[in-house]
Amino acid sequence: MANLKVKYLGTAFANPTVLASGVTGVTASTWKSVVRSGAGGITTKSIWLNEHKGHPNPTIITTEHWMMNAVGLPDAGLNKAVEEIAEYEKDKPAPLIASIVGGNEEEFIKIAEKMATLPIDILEINISCPNVEDEFGLPFACVATDAKRITQAVKKVAGNKPVVIKLSPNVTRITEIAEACAQGGADGFCLINTLGPGLYINLELRMPVLANKVGGISGPAIKPLAVKMVHDVYKATGLPIIGTGGVTTGKDALEMMMAGATLVGMGSAVYYRGIDVFRKVANEISEWCDKNGVKNVEEIIGTVKM
Numbered sequence: 001m002a003n004l005k006v007k008y009l010g011t012a013f014a015n016p017t018v019l020a021s022g023v024t025g026v027t028a029s030t031w032k033s034v035v036r037s038g039a040g041g042i043t044t045k046s047i048w049l050n051e052h053k054g055h056p057n058p059t060i061i062t063t064e065h066w067m068m069n070a071v072g073l074p075d076a077g078l079n080k081a082v083e084e085i086a087e088y089e090k091d092k093p094a095p096l097i098a099s100i101v102g103g104n105e106e107e108f109i110k111i112a113e114k115m116a117t118l119p120i121d122i123l124e125i126n127i128s129c130p131n132v133e134d135e136f137g138l139p140f141a142c143v144a145t146d147a148k149r150i151t152q153a154v155k156k157v158a159g160n161k162p163v164v165i166k167l168s169p170n171v172t173r174i175t176e177i178a179e180a181c182a183q184g185g186a187d188g189f190c191l192i193n194t195l196g197p198g199l200y201i202n203l204e205l206r207m208p209v210l211a212n213k214v215g216g217i218s219g220p221a222i223k224p225l226a227v228k229m230v231h232d233v234y235k236a237t238g239l240p241i242i243g244t245g246g247v248t249t250g251k252d253a254l255e256m257m258m259a260g261a262t263l264v265g266m267g268s269a270v271y272y273r274g275i276d277v278f279r280k281v282a283n284e285i286s287e288w289c290d291k292n293g294v295k296n297v298e299e300i301i302g303t304v305k306m
């Protein structure tokens with residue numbers, strides 16, 4: 001049996017699959033049940049400083065090839081997250097990546113300062129959500145100088161926590177943004193956040209299906225774009241990557257890793273294959289490795305011949 005263990009920014013993961021931010025519950029007990037379903041690690045839903053309401057329903061559409069969501073980053077705020085992280089720590093079954101989000105630099109700094117004192121393994125900075133633009137304007141991840149400024153500000157207060165920047169696909173040149181974050185001190189990247197926003201119309205009503213009108217696109221259809229962007233950022237920066245976007249099978253995960261990802265995030269896959277998609281994908285990775293003489297899955301990272 002192939003060894004599926006991977007090390008990411010100093011933390012050991014039992015296998016490369018991690019729950020992507022935002023896709024299932026926000027409590028310690030849900031995170032633990034996702035680990036029981038085979039995930040190598042957990043990313044929390046993006047945590048705000050204060051309670052954040054999100055958008056009205058309907059907020060999610062699922063089709064055969066893609067999903068669209070405008071949940072709008074609802075969250076109970078930092079104090080509640082601190083309680084859940086403490087609860088998870090009691091008998092922590094797998095590494096925890098805390099995703100944080102803010103409307104401005106000061107909010108990012110306040111949350112990161114607190115996170116530096118908590119038992120989390122990695123800090124993920126969500127500067128790339130496309131469906132809160134009406135509240136906050138263009139995401140920081142879409143402008144290189146903004147992305148660098150937030151990275152620098154968070155790094156200054158993050159203590160010994162590795163800082164991973166979550167990048168947006170909604171840019172002309174993602175390598176330019178990644179290089180700016182690397183200059184700002186980023187330790188790694190998670191990419192991609194959702195694509196778009198997109199629009200889906202109900203023909204009979206002649207109205208958008210989502211109450212928010214537009215939403216971020218995820219799921220199988222975005223995978224080729226995500227794989228290409230992971231490859232580009234890996235080549236440009238050499239920093240370790242959590243490859244995310246459309247991964248639903250072991251083969252998808254292996255593609256992400258060959259493109260340069262160390263860990264593989266899965267979100268929409270939970271809707272397509274159920275919560276135990278993590279175990280299914282880990283088993284499929286293992287089978288492929290065994291058939292192809294790969295003893296340690298880490299061997300395949302970044303090995304695509306271009």
Ligand SMILES: Cc1cc2nc3c(=O)[nH]c(=O)nc-3n(C[C@H](O)[C@H](O)[C@H](O)COP(=O)(O)O)c2cc1C
Pocket residue numbers: 020021022023045046060067069071073099126129166192193194217218219220222244245246247265266267268269
């Ligand atoms: C319902 C839903 C909620 C999400 N919430 C967050 C979030 O809170 N923070 C974040 O960084 N990304 C969020 N995302 C984006 C995912 O983490 C991921 O980057 C994206 O969906 C692409 O991966 P996937 O195709 O595996 O879903 C969300 C995605 C979905 C579908």
